[in-house]
Amino acid sequence: MKPPPTSSSSPTSDLVRKARLSPYLFTSLAFFLFIVTTLYGRDDLNCILRQCDLDISPNQPLSTPKKHYKKLPFTKIEERENGCDYFSGQWVWDPLNRPLYQESECPYILPQFTCQEHGRPDQDYQFWRWQPHGCSLPSFNASLMLENLRNKKMMFVGDSLNRGQYVSMVCLLHSLIPDNAKSMETLGSLSVFTMKDYNATIEFYWAPFLLESNSDDPIIHRVIDKVVRKGSINKHGKHWKGADIMVFNTYLWWMTGHDMKILKGSFDDKEKEIVEMSTEDAYRMGIKSMLRWAKKNMDPKKTRLFFTSTSPLHLKSQDWGAEAGDNCYNQTKMIADPYYWGTDSSKSMMGILGDEFRKSNFPVTLLNITQLSLYRKDAHTSIYKKQYIPLTPEQIANPKSYADCVHWCLPGLQDTWNELLFAKLFYP
Known part of the structure; x- marks a missing residue:
């Protein structure tokens, strides 16, 4: 079974064609890309495939990266989810x-x-x-x-x-x-x-x-x-x-x-x-x-x-x-x-x-x-x-x-x- 055609402008299609994957591996890759896209979104997927180097605060969720953002001393970025409640x-x-x-x-x-x-x-x-x-x-x-x-x-x-x-x-x-x-x-x-x-x-x-x-x-x-x-x-x-x-x-x-x-x-x-x-x-x-x-x-x-x-x-x-x-x-x-x-x-x-x-x-x-x-x-x-x-x-x-x-x-x-x-x- 041949993989479905994809747009030549897509980085995912280039990756698939160059790799000449077997149907089994292609299915696995497609499933992986579906999961990544679902969790992180298309922009983050493109960033992952291009190996983008973003400066992201440790407190900033990966799903919403802030490009070229430098954390300054004492600035409040975002409260960590599931973090420590110091007051209890x-x-x-x-x-x-x-x-x-x-x-x-x-x-x-x-x-x-x-x-x-x-x-x-x-x-x-x-x-x-x-x-x-x-x-x-x-x-x-x-x-x-x-x-x-x-x-x-x-x-x-x-x-x-x-x-x-x-x-x-x-x-x-x-x-x-x-x-x-x-x-x-x-x-x-x-x-x-x-x-x-x-x-x-x-x-x-x-x-x-x-x-x-x-x-x-x-x-x-x-x-x-x-x-x-x-x-x-x-x-x-x-x-x-x-x-x-x-x-x-x-x-x-x-x-x-x-x-x-x-x-x-x-x-x-x-x-x-x-x-x-x-x-x-x-x-x-x-x-x-x-x-x-x-x-x-x-x-x-x-x-x-x-x-x-x-x-x-x-x-x-x-x-x-x-x-x-x-x-x-x-x-x-x-x-x-x-x-x-x-x-x-x-x-x-x-x-x-x-x-x-x-x-x-x-x-x-x-x-x-x-x-x-x-x-x-x-x-x-x-x-x-x-x-x-x-x-x-x-x-x-x-x-x-x-x-x-x-x-x-x-x-x-x-x-x-x-x-x-x-x-x-x-x-x-």
């Missing part, structure tokens, strides 16, 4: 490898995070390592991080929780830099850690809502009646331009317990038009503004955008099944229930993040630290921090009345947040 796992006791640095050896830790210096009697909170299910979290490599930050700017933008993550990152890196080649400077809302030999900076910018608000003063921002100005992200955003890696967060300041007050117009207007908006709608407005700013001011081929999810509070002991009346004070054990989720507000806010990030045509990587941090009622600063406001005799007599169950000791939990950031930068 459990805490493992690891005193041999934790903490990743010593509190006393990092001079950049702010006094509201130095728990040992302020009398915390235990250290167990420092010795836990996050272990994802079914895979391993890559070890933080400070040398690799520094080398890839060369000639770049990394920026954290948000509230004091993001400032804690920023300080953690500085502490993870600074010991490899000589004293005369590094510096820390704070001017207003901006803090800059400079690494001179690398021509690089790691920066933090205080903007608890990301949008302009009446809480923007980096020192005096404890405002009872919080007001956020609609459509005002450029007020702060002009200070963020040029960053190669952006790490945003915003959540806690939106949780006022009532509807948010939204300003239309300017804070300079004599007669201010203020409307009320539900917390969820206001938060969604803020996230959309952030994504629009990123699309306008960041290049997805050269930069990376991260968002750190909601950091949990441990204000009510009944939330984790204990007797009512306690909080994180004197808690030295984490929550054992692997299904513990916390308050409904975290769920609704996480839902908003998921909705908006899925719809966004600008690539954003969510650092989903919420679930793994929910277990860690043992890791808060509690009463072991600098108290900027003098304590009353009543507070001194009842320590849990002034325990900080929002922020975290360093070293500690937030180092894990940066391990996850590192993993998503280099092993997405």
